[in-house]
Amino acid sequence: ARSVKTVPGGGGSRIAERSARSAEAPTSTLERIAAAGPASELFAFPEPLRPVSGRSGKYVYCIVQSTDLLRFGPIGIGSEPAEVHTVNFKDIAAVVSDTPLEVYDPTRENVLAHERVNEVVMRDYTVIPMSFSTVFKTSEDIVELLRTAYDAFHDVLVKMKNKLEFGLKVLWEPEVVIREIEKEDESLRLLRQEISHQKGSTYFARMQYGRLVDSLLQERSEQLASEILETLGAVSVACRTNKPIGDKMILNAAFLVARDREPEFDAKVKQVDARYENLILKYTGPWPPYNFVNIRLRLERATDSE
16 A cells, blocks of 8 residues: 655745845846746647546646655646645656646646646655646556656656756846957957048948957857856756847856755856856756756547547
């Protein structure tokens, strides 16, 4: 027989919004937030079921390692928060709640509810997050998922044990950086002066200036990103860089950090914040290891008429 363990899910969240800015270093902007990431950034697990009127199913939030039947309380998705519990197979379990058999729209409220469950569970367990709106028809279907992918799930849970993900986006104001570069680079400064002093400055001169600015900005952004990655990489298990978004972002990175080194990682981020006064750091987490797990499953689904 399995034991049943109740895990409190109410009260304040350990992943509530926290600022990593120190009072002694107010010269730059550092934000640490715990807003839910877009559903499109979650893992590509099985596609949600099509709506079936009047039928119920199981909404799956994540996979954990446990032989106990866990209960996390009424914290699940839905207009009335659903009771969250586990469906177990061997020593792994899916964290689920009962739900109408429908596809949930990725509204802010629904995505936050999905993330809230992962947040509560990851306080005490290593989690493999499922994609938003992953719904199965029955507990038996979930057991079949756990059985089919047992080796993959178990391997990831062992590798990710006691590890957390943190995100860091670094932004700058290009115009501010250009002014700084002009102070340091004489050739750029002279070219700008030439263009500004000549009313009929040539198209070629302006193009030359633009290309030189782009080259120097790229060089500076790569240098800064490399320095930041080196600093934070020293206190993390792994790092993954993603494509920057927009013209102002120079680094979009995720770091895998041992749970017991979280304070040390926080301190390093504060050091980066203090060192680079003109950079804006958006620091998020802790998260489940979204960027460090790659499991793809293909499941055959029963037809809606069954």
